[in-house]
Amino acid sequence: MPSSFYNKGFRGKPNTSSPDRVPPGQYLTQGFPVLSAGPTPRIHLPAWNFTIEGLVASPVQLNWEAFNALPVESYTRDIHCVTKWSKLDAHWEGVSIDTLLGKVSLLPEARYVMAYCYGGYTTNIPLADVQNGKAFIGLRIEGQPLTPEHGGPARLVVPHLYFWKSAKWIKGLRLMADDQPGFWEEAGYSMHADPWKEQRYRTDD
Ligand SMILES: Nc1nc2c(c(=O)[nH]1)N[C@H]1C(S)=C(S)[C@@H](COP(=O)(O)O)O[C@H]1N2
Numbered sequence: 001m002p003s004s005f006y007n008k009g010f011r012g013k014p015n016t017s018s019p020d021r022v023p024p025g026q027y028l029t030q031g032f033p034v035l036s037a038g039p040t041p042r043i044h045l046p047a048w049n050f051t052i053e054g055l056v057a058s059p060v061q062l063n064w065e066a067f068n069a070l071p072v073e074s075y076t077r078d079i080h081c082v083t084k085w086s087k088l089d090a091h092w093e094g095v096s097i098d099t100l101l102g103k104v105s106l107l108p109e110a111r112y113v114m115a116y117c118y119g120g121y122t123t124n125i126p127l128a129d130v131q132n133g134k135a136f137i138g139l140r141i142e143g144q145p146l147t148p149e150h151g152g153p154a155r156l157v158v159p160h161l162y163f164w165k166s167a168k169w170i171k172g173l174r175l176m177a178d179d180q181p182g183f184w185e186e187a188g189y190s191m192h193a194d195p196w197k198e199q200r201y202r203t204d205d
């Protein structure tokens with residue numbers, strides 16, 4: 001990510017209080033910096049759709065009403081951004097990816113997902129990293145609907161990976177057999193992005 005992003009909202013203090021909570025090279029912040037590679041897309045809710053496609057028996061599309069009829073769960077999770085800020089104990093509400101994948105039949109070859117977004121951003125994630133309670137589509141944070149800058153109306157949240165995998169303005173998930181790079185991965189960032197292994201760049205994978 002360009003270094004201008006780093007300077008924008010970062011107010012870090014060296015992590016001494018929660019060494020077990022903060023991955024190597026990260027600093028705690030109380031703030032919530034905005035990091036977007038392009039402009040915030042305007043999303044008209046009546047036209048919003050979430051799609052699951054690719055290596056599934058048949059694709060599924062949910063409109064805003066159908067999506068909001070799904071069970072919502074609460075999550076308290078930490079955020080780790082590759083630009084070195086970490087934020088502890090964010091309170092999210094959202095729909096588990098397990099719930100969403102329960103709407104389709106995965107083909108056995110499906111091993112990776114490409115998250116794609118309104119505005120064109122993409123990011124690739126191993127399927128196992130969004131299953132079994134590890135990821136969700138966030139609708140609210142700290143009791144408030146997600147603001148557009150932070151990915152509202154709905155964003156993917158994969159808290160155990162660097163935050164660029166948490167695609168804002170999510171539009172769908174495409175199941176894939178092979179790992180394909182998304183936007184930042186194409187530019188040299190890690191395919192997996194595990195902060196505990198400091199997988200920042202492709203060369204760290
Ligand atoms: N659609 C979209 N999602 C995105 C991004 C983006 O530019 N576009 N930036 C990523 C990066 S690099 C980070 S660190 C987080 C930032 O989320 P925030 O702005 O809510 O802090 O969103 C990720 N998701």
Ligand SMILES: [Mo]
Pocket residue numbers: 001035081082083163164
């Ligand atoms: Mo980021």
